[in-house]
Amino acid sequence: MNRPLQILEKYWGFSSFKSRQEAIIDSVLNGQDTVALLPTGGGKSICFQIPALLNEGICIVISPLVALMTDQVNSLKKKGIKALALKGGISFDELRILLDNATYGNYKFLYLSPERLQQEMVQNYIKQMNVNTIAVDEAHCISQWGSDFRPAYRNITILRELHPLVPIIALTATATPKVLENTIDELKLELPNIFKDSFVRKNISYQVIVEDDKLYRIERLLKNNTGSAIVYVRSRNTAVEINNQLNSIGISSAFYHGGLSADEKDRKLDAWKNNNVSTMVATNAFGMGIDHPNVRFVIHVQLPESLESYFQEAGRAGRDGAPATALLIHNAYDKILVRKQFVDSLATPADLKKIYQTLVNYFRIAYGEGAFSEHSFNFTDFCQTYRLNTFVAYNALNTLDRLGIIQLSKEFGRKTIINFTVSSEALLSYFERDILASVIGKTILRIYGGIFDSPTKVNLDLVAKKSGQKISVIISVLKKMERDELLELSLYITDACLTFLVPREDDKTINVVAKEVELLNTKKADQVEKVLKYVADNNQCRSLQLVRYFGESNLEPCGICSVCNMNTKKIDMTEARLIAKDILLLLKQDSQSSRQISESLRFTEAKIIQVLKLLLDAEKIHIDQKNKYCI
Ligand code: ADP
Ligand code: MG
DSSP states (O other), rough: OOOOHHHHIIOOOOOOOOTTTHHHHHHHTTOOOEEOOTTTOOOOHHHHHHHHHHHHSSSEEEEHHHHHHHHHHHHHHHOOOOOOESSSSHHHHHHHHHHHHHHHHHHHHEOOHHHTTSHHHHHHHHHOEEEEEEEETGGGOOOSSSSOOOOGGGGGGHHHOOOOSEEEEEEEEOHHHHHHHHHHHHHHHHEEEEEOOOOOOOEEEEEEEESSSSSHHHHHTTTOOOOOEEOOOOSHHHHHHHHHHHHHHOOOOOEOOOOOHHHHHHHHHHHTTSSSOOOOOTTTSSSSTTTTTEEEEEESSSSSOOOOOOHHHHHHTTTTTEEEEEEEEEOOOHHHHHHHHHTOOOOHHHHHHHHHHHHHHTTTTTTTTOOOEEEEEEEEHHHHHHHOHHHHHHHHHHHHHHHHHHHHHHHHHTEEEEEEEEEEHHHHHHHHHHHHHHHHHHHHHHHOTTTTTTTTEHHHHHHHHHHHHHHHHHHHHHHHHHHHHEEEEEEEOOEEEEOOOSSOOTHHHHHHHHHHHHHHHHHHHHHHHHHHHHHHHSSSSSHHHHHTTTTSOOOOOOOSSHHHHHTTTTTOHHHHHHHHHHHHHHHHHHHHHHHHHHHHSSSHHHHHHHHHHHHHHHSSEETTTTTTTEE
């Protein structure tokens, strides 16, 4: 008989298991409900894939994201393992064929979303299947206390009713104790074996600093970086902006966000992975599947929305086990921004009702109907037709998507981006030769003032209106200009696609989830507060603060974070006196900021800051109105 290790070698080519993988696999093979709590990249997938391969029959995998399903199905297929995924937007007939295959075609894996599981036909088929394992990936989505709550995850318990004897394995990387307990409860697991890796990352130095001149900080860190780095930001615009700034100071970087096409994403990811580009400036879209060993720095230049996301993103540093730094740079404005971006913009149940009603009117969905119907969706047109505030509408639609009421395709929210690669003079001389290009080009220049500075999102509807040209004409002109090497164009003209997942029941549809929405909103606000608390606490070891948040206790301070550094590296008084003398000499000439001081002196910044504190306490120096040190 094959053993897990043989399967691992045969299909994956690995010679040994990582951490708890083998114990987890044994537990599933023993037919026990199992919880695998391993960090991102910890190798959770094989924990259900290997037991499934060792047993006769099929493994049902519930996964929250189509992208995740597709990834896993493709990599299984490459290994010659029969796997399929039920995606959104397939016809009833296609669905039946896929399910027929899964049932009678010797398939080993069937991936589906929790929404799909609600369909009666899907349930009927699954009941007939010879199921050997039920895997729930990203299981924390079932908990309203988790960061990615998906009410539809609650439907998963139907699988237990269909196959009472089959073990369920729940997999997650994020689980605070409350979330873990709640997840086990909601999934109705029976006396599960729980396997948990410590979340402590000994080689990462967590640092938090307050700084207005963020670029300067990034430059100092990345200037001599020979490995890779990620700079995380919280908006697409900022990603483009910071990327330009880095390039202008000679740091090789690229930007990455959810608005790029799949091709571009692949290209950029490859360039970064192959070290052609050292730094990736990215939004949280840069996450799934990023398994790169020598990331030396993960720098956050804006506050993240939760410690869960922060920990995951920071955790992409130092996968190779070598020393790495996770730095969070923030300033006073970021505190306001993080609340504005992640708390004030939350859609209330009332907002959701309004948008949902507008949506069903827009698509003329009859009461009680519409489930699994797919529509092509032009967001701009939708907002214009009903004079909706695009920001609120955008958030509400995304919330409806997350709640499993609708599903938006990945094109949603994308815009055409234009990046001029020549000077304005060259462009104007081109216009003289091409009247149509001149009409359209000048309209674009008029609407988007700073377009020469950075790649700019362009609203083609607006350009069409202002220039009086058809969108198709505008596109062909832009394409010609691209061929003539005047600009780079990322074109998104395909409308997004919107699928209703449940029948229209007006306010009732929303009422069902209203409580969840309110809880979710409260929880998000609380998560933001926890982030603010983390950055403000300069007394407790940073690593300890983080892992305590994830329920670990009785640990020693890490000794390498910004807090530990301050505490352990208490300088001796002889050295302090030396530094103090130099500082006083400097300040005699002029008042200076701590940065200016540390640039002039050859001591480490940490030491200089300590001495500055001592001098302040002794009232030898003061801080003036410009926040500079003076005598
Ligand atoms: P998770 O779901 O926990 O984030 P994955 O299952 O996607 O992690 O696995 C992350 C990476 O680790 C994958 O590239 C996978 O091939 C690799 N991996 C998994 N198990 C092992 C192992 N025993 N030895 C080496 N690499 C492994
Ligand atoms: Mg995974």
